[in-house]
Amino acid sequence: MLRARAQVLREEGRCDEAITEYEMALSLDRNLAWVMTALGWCKCLTGSMDEVIPLLERSLRLSQRDPSIYLSCQFIGMAHLLQSSIDEAIVWLEKARNANQVHPLVRARLASAYALKGDTERAAAELAEARRLSSDDRFSSIASLKVAEYFGVPKVRDLYETTYLTGLRLAGMPEE
Secondary structure, eight states: OHHHHHHHHHHHOOOHHHHHHHHHHHOOOTHHHHHHHHHHHHHHHOOOHHHHHHHHHHHHOOOOTTTTHHHHHHHHHHHHHHOOOOHHHHHHHHHHHHOTOOOOHHHHHHHHHHHHOOOHHHOOOOHHHHHOSSSSSSSSSSHHHHHHSSOSHHHHHHHHHIIHHHHHHTOOOOOO
């Protein structure tokens, strides 16, 4: 029940409340790797950046053969990207892409990181792949992406703007 409620809260963008639910679930079972992954992402969206990567790395250690391991790798990569650690972001986002070749968000995040690194050719290729794999038009423009995705509290939204969205612009994503 706690996990389900936490998932609903997270999907509604109520990450502060979801964190409480996830933490209660972990107090009952400290080995719930996917709960740690979701908790780590909620911590990111609420601005608790120093807690994100350790939680996600712990999740990876607990569940090394999980088919959704790409999520933890993607979230670690994104946490690095938001903190402007571009080289580390690329390492983790490439791991996420290698673990799940067909996830469009991984491709878009990698496109942003490549563009911020100055590799605009690879960035454009990843962005094209994100668009091809996506079931909607969220990767057609910055405006569409802002409508489709939740970027967290204002402090984190500012980080998204200066890193992720800036990288996507450099990769060729238009504003409108």
